Amino acid sequence: MKAHEIDYTIYGEEMQYVAIELDPQEVVVAEAGSFMMMDHGIQMETIFGDGSASQSNGILGKLLSAGKRVLTGESLFMTAYQNQHSEKRKVCFASPYPGKIIPIDLQHYNGKFICQKDAFLCAAKGVAVGIEFSRKLGRGLFGGEGFIMQKLEGDGMAFVHAGGTLARRDLGPGEILKVDTGCIVGFTQEVDYDIEFIGGIKNSLFGGEGLFFATLRGPGTVYIQSLPFSRLADRIIASAPKAGGSSREEGSLLGGFGNLLDGDNRF
Numbered sequence: 001m002k003a004h005e006i007d008y009t010i011y012g013e014e015m016q017y018v019a020i021e022l023d024p025q026e027v028v029v030a031e032a033g034s035f036m037m038m039d040h041g042i043q044m045e046t047i048f049g050d051g052s053a054s055q056s057n058g059i060l061g062k063l064l065s066a067g068k069r070v071l072t073g074e075s076l077f078m079t080a081y082q083n084q085h086s087e088k089r090k091v092c093f094a095s096p097y098p099g100k101i102i103p104i105d106l107q108h109y110n111g112k113f114i115c116q117k118d119a120f121l122c123a124a125k126g127v128a129v130g131i132e133f134s135r136k137l138g139r140g141l142f143g144g145e146g147f148i149m150q151k152l153e154g155d156g157m158a159f160v161h162a163g164g165t166l167a168r169r170d171l172g173p174g175e176i177l178k179v180d181t182g183c184i185v186g187f188t189q190e191v192d193y194d195i196e197f198i199g200g201i202k203n204s205l206f207g208g209e210g211l212f213f214a215t216l217r218g219p220g221t222v223y224i225q226s227l228p229f230s231r232l233a234d235r236i237i238a239s240a241p242k243a244g245g246s247s248r249e250e251g252s253l254l255g256g257f258g259n260l261l262d263g264d265n266r267f
Contacts, residue, residue, distance in 0.1 A: 014099070038092065039091070041087075182228035196215045
């Protein structure tokens with residue numbers, strides 16, 4: 001099944017959204033909760049799995065497709081948006097946290113792109129959202145993403161999102177890039193991905209960067225994010241006021257009086 005050909009525009013800087021223009025009868029599929037707005041004439045339909053070719057293989061194909069999504073930590077269901085109007089119509093999807101939306105034309109990556117489990121945002125109908133098992137024990141146990149990552153397959157457009165600022169690196173043959181495991185957004189299928197121990201007692205115990213980092217060996221293209229959502233969530237949780245305890249606010253050393261000075265007034 002050839003994926004639908006869609007046109008798109010990405011808006012914004014730090015809180016981006018993508019507007020996808022659909023010709024009559026064209027369809028885009030998206031993760032639940034990513035919808036922002038749409039023109040009149042677009043019909044929404046909840047589908048079981050990813051809406052790819054496997055959906056036509058009966059109930060077994062649908063169950064396999066949905067099961068893959070469960071393994072990658074996603075919902076059993078996705079939402080399909082079809083333009084049922086006689087003219088072009090637009091539907092928009094927003095990134096779930098501050099960062100960048102990355103357009104991935106799978107035709108330019110030999111029909112396959114590997115990404116972290118929660119990176120997928122939306123795609124043209126016909127793009128399959130599957131699972132990529134790690135064949136290396138160390139990578140599965142210590143890679144931050146476990147044994148399973150997502151793979152996007154097909155010949156259409158897909159969109160993934162990254163936290164913070166995005167860096168793209170095009171690695172030459174044999175070129176190695178060492179990355180924090182949580183900062184990887186995705187990479188092309190030619191890239192060899194493994195886990196390396198940081199080494200050194202002081203680095204391991206007091207470095208504060210974990211025990212392992214990822215090594216990415218070219219050739220291929222790698223996308224890196226500066227602010228993984230897990231890191232952002234950890235900082236928010238660490239700074240949140242504890243029940244019956246103190247908080248790590250700007251004026252916390254001064255107690256409640258400090259809150260008056262820093263403008264954080266709660267009544």
